[in-house]
Amino acid sequence: MRKIKITGCAAVLPDGGKVKFGSQTRYRLQKGQTLLDLAERAAMGALCDAGLDIREIDLIIAGMATPLQAIPCNAALIHERIAKGTDIPAMDINTSCTSFITAFDMAAYLTDSGRYKNILIVSGDTASAALNPKQRESYELFSDAAAAFVVSGTDEDSGVLFAAQKTWSEGAHDTEIRGGCALESAFEMNEENRDDYYFDMKGLRVLRLCAHNLPSFFEKSIKSSGMSFDDIALVIPHQASKALGYIMPRLGIGKDKYIDRVKDYGNMISASVPFMLCAAIHENKIRHGDNVMLTGTAAGLTCNILIFRY
């Protein structure tokens, strides 16, 4: 077990940004707000929950899917908001929608080895910055949100028990924003390629790739972990889409075992997993000693599975 414990967390939504699509609730940043505002509120909330001052943090990790600027990295811009005047190191770890899981996974090496005592992980994205009104499937699915965790070294019996990731790049272009960065810069935008600068999702292709690859990855992972689903108290999956209810049973995860709040929050990209994990903690859905699985698929196509003892 790689020792790490959750010391505090917070999850935030944009002020006044609630929108409805039929029975589905989504959240959108309002004019004048940026993701940095949400990230700052989430980070400060997590610090408060942990009872720590920013000066007690040894590393800031941005576990986000999308860049705020092409340079510098997101963590440096968050640092400017919450840690200016300190010399706390800042880094980005990015596996798209599962960035929080990967960041938590890597953070456990840093706490377990004693490299750092307290690490602040901040996740969040603003899908709304690039949603295409013409692509209803994605336009009505995503929400803007942020969530943050303080994780710490510990002598207690809590830590990462198992972690694995796979990437199948046949799906690299099934969920993407082609334009705006190095491959197709903002200067190249014209009337014909304008849609390239919007988020583009081929939902059915993603679902097929997941259905093809996930069952064997889950089966092998559970086997490698030496556990069964009976040993896991709760599964916190990325809130990818309404297909969650279709995919989870095929992975051997029963309805009472996982969180599905897609109806209430939509896909919050990198914030989905930490948002739901934080809610589960604050709603006492998990207790110390419980084994919890974080999992999700991400643009790439990537899938992460991480089991930790809370």
Add this chain to the structure above:
Amino acid sequence: MRKIKITGCAAVLPDGGKVKFGSQTRYRLQKGQTLLDLAERAAMGALCDAGLDIREIDLIIAGMATPLQAIPCNAALIHERIAKGTDIPAMDINTSCTSFITAFDMAAYLTDSGRYKNILIVSGDTASAALNPKQRESYELFSDAAAAFVVSGTDEDSGVLFAAQKTWSEGAHDTEIRGGCALESAFEMNEENRDDYYFDMKGLRVLRLCAHNLPSFFEKSIKSSGMSFDDIALVIPHQASKALGYIMPRLGIGKDKYIDRVKDYGNMISASVPFMLCAAIHENKIRHGDNVMLTGTAAGLTCNILIFRY
């Protein structure tokens, strides 16, 4: 010591992209080339140098400063070029110009713990995609390049002896590209804010912030490492600018001790450190058993110091 050894490396420049500014040589991607072409060549070169097939790689890390697309992460797009059809996990680790050092640092936890045997780290950026012809200082400084390393678990006496990072976000906007991503999307570009979408560097401010913070960070780091500069065979600094010759002596690093090829290659962003490390290995400037320091400043402002036994 966190056990890790260098199994292979390669460094590549754009075909036919040599440009001269007075005595300074720089490299630029030519029309029709992309950073993915360079990244693919570097990755395949590193695999060849290591005598490994891509199927023997357990993780692909993109240690790059700038995003190729806003989604998915760079590593997934590199995966598509070199590992399509495999399920090798792919992740980005980003601390801007020092991303390779951070990726190497994190990789050493993964090899040392036995999580992964062989890790491919790919670095590289295309400054030229965003250089502003009106800002001569940066326009004439940067080069496009890529470099890749295969690093592996080992029973030999090689690994990371010391690593530290600091970020001072007073410098977050001294080196940046403000536009193109979430904070100022491509859709928002107009005649007035067009310069925001170019790379913008305030060289003198960066230099002042470095001169203020680096000496004490180096002094403390060397002390914490339990070494002196006499124990270090070679320092490979990020090729930030011509100011290298001004900064290095102030950090206690003599002229014969570090690599300065700014005249020949310029600042290759995240490729600078791995490019020079690979050259030092292939030119037999370092030998097995030597202690080598990788260091550099990055947009953020971030500084990394890593000492490893080769």
